[in-house]
Amino acid sequence: MRAAAVEGLITEDSPVVGFIDLDAIAVSQAELKQAFAFTSAPVLHAFAAKAASLVPVLRLFADAGMGCEVASPGELAQALAAGFPPERVVLDSPAKTPSELREALRLGVAVNADNFTELERIDRLLRELHPLDAHDHAPALGLRINPQVGAGTIEAMSTASARSKFGVPLRDRGGREAIIAAFDRYPWLTRLHVHVGSQGCPLELIAAGIRSVYELAEEINARAAADPERRRGGRVTSIDIGGGLPVNFDDDRVSPTFAEYAEVLRDAVPGLFDGRYGLVTEFGRSLSAKNGFTLARVEYAKQVADRRIALTHAGAQVATRTVFMPESWPLRLSAYSSDGWPKLGPVCTHDVAGPCCFAGDLVATGRDLEVLDTGDLILLHDTGGYFFTAPWAYNSLPRPDVYGFRVDADGNVRFTLMRRRQTLDEIVAEAGGDPASANSRTSEHSLG
Numbered sequence: 001m002r003a004a005a006v007e008g009l010i011t012e013d014s015p016v017v018g019f020i021d022l023d024a025i026a027v028s029q030a031e032l033k034q035a036f037a038f039t040s041a042p043v044l045h046a047f048a049a050k051a052a053s054l055v056p057v058l059r060l061f062a063d064a065g066m067g068c069e070v071a072s073p074g075e076l077a078q079a080l081a082a083g084f085p086p087e088r089v090v091l092d093s094p095a096k097t098p099s100e101l102r103e104a105l106r107l108g109v110a111v112n113a114d115n116f117t118e119l120e121r122i123d124r125l126l127r128e129l130h131p132l133d134a135h136d137h138a139p140a141l142g143l144r145i146n147p148q149v150g151a152g153t154i155e156a157m158s159t160a161s162a163r164s165k166f167g168v169p170l171r172d173r174g175g176r177e178a179i180i181a182a183f184d185r186y187p188w189l190t191r192l193h194v195h196v197g198s199q200g201c202p203l204e205l206i207a208a209g210i211r212s213v214y215e216l217a218e219e220i221n222a223r224a225a226a227d228p229e230r231r232r233g234g235r236v237t238s239i240d241i242g243g244g245l246p247v248n249f250d251d252d253r254v255s256p257t258f259a260e261y262a263e264v265l266r267d268a269v270p271g272l273f274d275g276r277y278g279l280v281t282e283f284g285r286s287l288s289a290k291n292g293f294t295l296a297r298v299e300y301a302k303q304v305a306d307r308r309i310a311l312t313h314a315g316a317q318v319a320t321r322t323v324f325m326p327e328s329w330p331l332r333l334s335a336y337s338s339d340g341w342p343k344l345g346p347v348c349t350h351d352v353a354g355p356c357c358f359a360g361d362l363v364a365t366g367r368d369l370e371v372l373d374t375g376d377l378i379l380l381h382d383t384g385g386y387f388f389t390a391p392w393a394y395n396s397l398p399r400p401d402v403y404g405f406r407v408d409a410d411g412n413v414r415f416t417l418m419r420r421r422q423t424l425d426e427i428v429a430e431a432g433g434d435p436a437s438a439n440s441r442t443s444e445h446s447l448g
């Protein structure tokens with residue numbers, strides 16, 4: 001905080017900034033690897049790009065030998081730019097277009113299909129790309145299963161509820177048989193994928209979902225082995241267990257840890273780790289959230305009726321979920337002086353507002369903080385994943401600067417600019433103000 005203030009990284013022109021602790025990312029990544037080191041199964045830990053879709057951050061994971069889970073053409077392009085080899089990339093978008101799929105298959109990116117129609121599409125594309133020997137050229141191809149084990153505490157983040165939009169339902173009538181039939185039909189289908197939810201799901205619920213999918217894999221493989229008719233079908237050789245390790249936003253403790261999660265999984269699904277299946281994980285928040293924070297200038301503070309309102313530059317554009325679902329995504333805040341030292345002095349109750357032009361743009365209400373005033377700084381803790389890295393463009397507010405930092409043994413802090421804030425020219429250009437892009441596509445239709 002003090003180094004950022006001394007270096008003048010928070011200015012009138014850059015009143016909200018994201019920071020990522022690069023050494024802490026390396027530690028989290030090492031802890032994840034260590035937690036799964038007990039298994040003889042090959043494990044690909046794929047960072048979920050959506051949590052921190054910045055190429056320099058992705059590059060840290062690529063350089064550490066990890067994989068990358070992507071869910072859009074943009075994330076795929078970022079992953080490749082960060083240096084992930086295609087075979088370490090896993091494409092999970094829920095609504096992949098044919099061209100998106102074709103490109104993934106051409107590159108050799110692993111794909112998890114969301115539904116049976118997508119499997120048909122992949123089959124057609126594989127034949128088109130490799131008419132003679134489609135099977136030999138297929139990358140790791142899987143089917144996402146919804147084990148329907150129930151929701152966690154945040155419905156919007158729970159993907160294994162009975163009626164979730166994700167994957168094929170395992171427990172609906174005929175669901176299991178339909179999945180087994182798909183493996184009979186497609187010899188290139190070799191993976192099952194499950195992701196129970198993201199934040200708010202207890203470890204036992206996640207483990208129950210993974211257990212259901214493991215048992216399904218066992219059944220598919222046992223039936224294929226026992227029945228000569230099925231010999232030419234696909235077998236499950238790997239299981240992608242998704243991400244979703246919840247993050248503690250209440251204080252600085254990392255809880256639960258990757259090691260605790262691995263222990264729960266080991267107890268619940270021992271067979272998963274005996275080396276018969278390759279494993280893929282897709283953690284995002286647990287590798288990023290606690291390794292970053294947001295710093296914003298307090299522009300004004302005022303009293304309105306019974307409210308003391310601090311008007312800051314951190315609102316829905318960088319803390320979208322917190323603003324719209326405050327009960328599900330509460331953030332810790334701390335007050336600092338403009339020189340980066342913690343504020344001292346009397347405490348009072350604040351509503352902390354952002355810069356967006358709607359009344360609900362509040363990152364906290366009724367929060368006791370040292371009295372905030374113009375020029376002070378507000379720190380939003382644990383925002384290294386899914387906050388400033390995934391900004392919202394409302395009010396044409398710019399994507400803010402993001403700095404990575406490292407602290408050496410003497411306490412010296414070195415900052416690296418990882419993403420420059422948008423300029424006004426860029427905002428105008430992106431809004432159709434770039435004459436070249438605005439006029440390049442005119443089309444006429446006659447309905448007569």
Ligand SMILES: Cc1ncc(COP(=O)(O)O)c(C=O)c1O
Pocket residue numbers: 048050051069092195197198199242243244245282283284285286
């Ligand atoms: C398919 C898939 N995998 C992985 C993740 C990452 O989840 P988390 O950041 O909670 O680990 C998500 C998050 O939405 C997801 O949808």
